[in-house]
Amino acid sequence: MPVLVEAERLEKSFGPIVAVDGISLSVKKGEVLGFLGPNGAGKSTTMKMITGFLEPDRGRTRICGLDVEESPKEAKAKLGYLPEGAPLYGEMTPRAFLTFVAEVRGYRGADVKSRLALAVERTGLGSVLEQRIETLSKGFKRRVGIAQAILHDPPVLVMDEPTDGLDPNQKHHVRELIREMATEKAIIVSTHILEEVEAVCTRAVIINKGRIVADGTAEDLMRRVPYHGAVAIRVASERARAVISVLEQHEEVTRVETVSEAAGRTHLRAIPVDGKAIATGVASLLRDKALAVDELFIERGRLDDVFRDITTSEQDSNHA
Amino acid sequence: MPSSLETAAIIAKREFAAYFATPLASVFLTIFVAATGAFAFYIGGFFDRGQANLHSFFAYHPWLYLLLVPAVAMRLWAEERKSGTIELLMTLPISPWEAILGKFAAAWAFVGLALVLTFPIWITVNLLGDPDNGVILASYLGSFLMAGAFLAIGSFVSALTKNQVIAFILAATICFLFVMSGVELVQNTLRAWTPGVVAQAVSSMSFLTHFEHITRGVVALPSIVFFLSLIAFALFANVIAVDQRKAA
Amino acid sequence: MNSTFETARSSLARALDGAWTWALERSEGLSRPALAWGSLALAGVILLSVNLMSSVSLRNWKADLTEDRLFTISDGTRQVLRAIDEPIKARVYFSSRLAEAAPSYARYFDRVRALLEQYRDISGGKLELAFLDPEPFSDAEDRAVAAGLRGIRLNAEGELGYFGLVATNATDNQETIGFFSPDRESFLEYDATKLVHTLANPKKHVVGLITALPVDGGKSPMAAMGAPDQQQSPPWLIMDQIREKKPMVS
Numbered sequence: 002m003p004v005l006v007e008a009e010r011l012e013k014s015f016g017p018i019v020a021v022d023g024i025s026l027s028v029k030k031g032e033v034l035g036f037l038g039p040n041g042a043g044k045s046t047t048m049k050m051i052t053g054f055l056e057p058d059r060g061r062t063r064i065c066g067l068d069v070e071e072s073p074k075e076a077k078a079k080l081g082y083l084p085e086g087a088p089l090y091g092e093m094t095p096r097a098f099l100t101f102v103a104e105v106r107g108y109r110g111a112d113v114k115s116r117l118a119l120a121v122e123r124t125g126l127g128s129v130l131e132q133r134i135e136t137l138s139k140g141f142k143r144r145v146g147i148a149q150a151i152l153h154d155p156p157v158l159v160m161d162e163p164t165d166g167l168d169p170n171q172k173h174h175v176r177e178l179i180r181e182m183a184t185e186k187a188i189i190v191s192t193h194i195l196e197e198v199e200a201v202c203t204r205a206v207i208i209n210k211g212r213i214v215a216d217g218t219a220e221d222l223m224r225r226v227p228y229h230g231a232v233a234i235r236v237a238s239e240r241a242r243a244v245i246s247v248l249e250q251h252e253e254v255t256r257v258e259t260v261s262e263a264a265g266r267t268h269l270r271a272i273p274v275d276g277k278a279i280a281t282g283v284a285s286l287l288r289d290k291a292l293a294v295d296e297l298f299i300e301r302g303r304l305d306d307v308f309r310d311i312t313t314s315e316q317d318s319n320h321a
Numbered sequence: 322m323p324s325s326l327e328t329a330a331i332i333a334k335r336e337f338a339a340y341f342a343t344p345l346a347s348v349f350l351t352i353f354v355a356a357t358g359a360f361a362f363y364i365g366g367f368f369d370r371g372q373a374n375l376h377s378f379f380a381y382h383p384w385l386y387l388l389l390v391p392a393v394a395m396r397l398w399a400e401e402r403k404s405g406t407i408e409l410l411m412t413l414p415i416s417p418w419e420a421i422l423g424k425f426a427a428a429w430a431f432v433g434l435a436l437v438l439t440f441p442i443w444i445t446v447n448l449l450g451d452p453d454n455g456v457i458l459a460s461y462l463g464s465f466l467m468a469g470a471f472l473a474i475g476s477f478v479s480a481l482t483k484n485q486v487i488a489f490i491l492a493a494t495i496c497f498l499f500v501m502s503g504v505e506l507v508q509n510t511l512r513a514w515t516p517g518v519v520a521q522a523v524s525s526m527s528f529l530t531h532f533e534h535i536t537r538g539v540v541a542l543p544s545i546v547f548f549l550s551l552i553a554f555a556l557f558a559n560v561i562a563v564d565q566r567k568a569a
Numbered sequence: 570m571n572s573t574f575e576t577a578r579s580s581l582a583r584a585l586d587g588a589w590t591w592a593l594e595r596s597e598g599l600s601r602p603a604l605a606w607g608s609l610a611l612a613g614v615i616l617l618s619v620n621l622m623s624s625v626s627l628r629n630w631k632a633d634l635t636e637d638r639l640f641t642i643s644d645g646t647r648q649v650l651r652a653i654d655e656p657i658k659a660r661v662y663f664s665s666r667l668a669e670a671a672p673s674y675a676r677y678f679d680r681v682r683a684l685l686e687q688y689r690d691i692s693g694g695k696l697e698l699a700f701l702d703p704e705p706f707s708d709a710e711d712r713a714v715a716a717g718l719r720g721i722r723l724n725a726e727g728e729l730g731y732f733g734l735v736a737t738n739a740t741d742n743q744e745t746i747g748f749f750s751p752d753r754e755s756f757l758e759y760d761a762t763k764l765v766h767t768l769a770n771p772k773k774h775v776v777g778l779i780t781a782l783p784v785d786g787g788k789s790p791m792a793a794m795g796a797p798d799q800q801q802s803p804p805w806l807i808m809d810q811i812r813e814k815k816p817m818v819s
Contacts, residue, residue, distance in 0.1 A: 052412045077414040084412070088405030092342030104331045105413050107323050455634035518573055525624035526617070537683065538635035546623040554616045561605045
């Protein structure tokens with residue numbers, strides 16, 4: 002699969018503040034890359050450089066082999082971009098706005114109509130085409146932004162927090178859309194939500210303080226958290242001790258932690274050896290021993306914990 | 322991909338339509354026509370002078386432009402910055418030149434429209450007497466060119482800052498200097514204190530000097546060169562400003 | 570005018586040359602912003618020089634859109650104006666009260682003024698202009714009347730309004746246009762040019778010579794008999810000097 006986006010050692014400072022400190026990445030066709038990171042990490046700045054809105058102090062970006070700074074028009078023709086907050090011309094209607102974008106991108110006459118129709122269908126804008134954009138709800142505004150980005154069916158899509166502020170239904174709809182387009186395009190999506198990375202992205206990078214600090218699939222990232230993949234058990238407090246001793250004998254269980262105790266219920270956590278999948282083993286063991294439990298589920302790493310893990314390890318390495 | 326001029330035209334079309342999306346446009350046009358009319362007929366003593374010409378009408382154009390044109394110009398870029406649409410615009414396959422040219426053309430056309438709306442005054446004068454229509458035509462052309470110069474400067478300043486108030490004040494100040502440099506008092510002071518070349522140089526760069534020549538009825542090439550070269554320079558500066566803000 | 574242009578042009582050329590060399594040397598280490606604003610400064614210099622040059626060399630390229638063709642001057646007039654040797658001082662008297670009383674005179678005055686200012690430009694300053702408003706009982710009025718300008722009655726008080734021209738040359742000849750009557754508007758350029766021409770070429774008095782002496786050079790009686798090599802005595806020196814200034818008839 003060809004590499005459609007290549008960013009080499011991008012750097013950007015605003016006065017004394019170093020926003021981006023040497024970020025490189027590459028995205029192939031068919032890949033959806035997730036940008037994760039706390040606020041101010043440099044996600045948006047990186048995206049602005051990739052799309053040619055900001056000029057990097059150092060480094061360069063190539064879209065489909067075209068250098069964004071040297072051949073901006075050609076590179077941007079291959080790119081669809083949804084900026085943060087989905088800025089739009091409020092006084093225009095979606096139809097007028099999308100027509101404008103289509104014309105700027107070189108479509109004329111009947112082509113404009115067909116391109117518009119396709120984008121409108123994919124984003125479900127049919128009912129609001131003649132309404133002024135400023136009167137639309139946040140969800141619809143976001144959809145107009147997406148429509149504008151996919152109008153010309155670009156090989157590369159860059160979306161800055163596309164589901165931010167949307168309700169669960171709308172989030173779902175957008176993620177569906179991204180998944181649909183994923184096979185034919187190289188897509189970069191930035192987000193705060195790990196769940197989104199799981200749902201949509203094939204790979205993710207975590208950015209902190211202008212640098213990439215983690216790179217891998219969603220699974221890879223979650224594994225950084227010690228309790229990821231652990232089996233959590235909720236059981237009546239009287240039986241807790243029994244459960245603990247039974248599970249600790251299991252060869253694939255490192256140890257069992259007591260997470261909390263409340264209202265006669267204890268939350269236990271069985272930590273696996275080497276991240277092995279122990280759920281089935283634990284369940285059958287408990288059944289054999291006839292130990293009834295209220296709940297049994299597999300814990301998944303949470304994004305804030307991943308972040309915390311990374312930032313603490315960074316601080317540790319700084320002090321080392 | 323469309324040609325540069327085509328792209329600029331598409332952007333100009335969008336910009337021009339945007340003017341009329343709010344009542345702001347109608348308000349501006351009304352104020353312009355009313356103000357020029359008021360200055361011409363009442364303050365300019367049109368009826369007292371009893372002459373069939375529009376000298377009093379055109380005499381106030383430089384000063385009215387000083388107030389009204391920066392208001393039109395300042396929203397060109399400052400608005401896009403504030404709403405964030407600049408990020409959208411600058412990631413479309415267009416070059417800064419095309420965007421700047423398109424926006425300028427739309428703004429100039431809008432001011433041109435304002436001038437056209439004052440034609441009833443021209444018709445009135447023809448009904449009241451027998452004016453020199455050649456002079457009036459020349460004056461309209463001169464006024465249109467001068468408005469273009471005001472706009473180009475305003476557009477450049479608008480690209481420098483996000484703050485529309487600062488953009489307005491700065492643009493008005495620069496234009497003020499360009500107008501005042503042609504006022505007799507300033508000219509005489511210069512002639513008294515500096516070598517003749519300086520006074521002539523300043524005069525050749527003044528809006529007022531060139532505009533006054535044109536309103537006499539003679540369209541001299543140096544005047545056309547002046548306005549067009551100033552517009553070109555301001556647009557070039559505009560490109561630099563947009564480019565630099567991109568890097569900032 | 571031309572020498573100013575030349576000085577401006579050469580100093581500009583030197584400045585540009587120096588700036589270019591400096592820019593070349595420094596452009597290696599220049600950051601993008603410096604380069605950008607530097608090129609803007611250069612563009613500014615170009616703007617100024619283009620305008621200065623065009624205002625000097627292109628100033629005669631113009632389109633006269635006025636209905637009366639106020640600003641178009643015939644070649645004959647141009648010739649006369651350019652041929653002016655000694656300065657001619659012209660004073661135009663126009664009463665502001667006349668303008669108020671009869672606006673048509675104001676319009677005609679605009680035309681007259683435009684024309685004469687053009688004359689002044691073409692003559693390269695040899696024709697000097699002054700505009701005066703002879704208010705009733707002012708010195709200006711006295712001078713206007715003394716020069717022979719006619720006034721027309723403005724109102725019941727007997728105040729007079731003037732619209733005329735008084736011009737003098739270096740030898741104190743005086744020519745006037747008593748009153749610019751709109752009836753003669755189509756002859757305006759002709760009248761004005763004729764006046765200038767008269768002042769520029771003052772009439773020479775003819776001197777007649779009657780004498781028995783060979784003041785004007787003598788001929789020996791032999792020459793009349795056809796002897797070609799006879800000497801002739803040259804005219805007296807004084808004759809040459811007189812001939813210089815005035816035509817002579819013997």
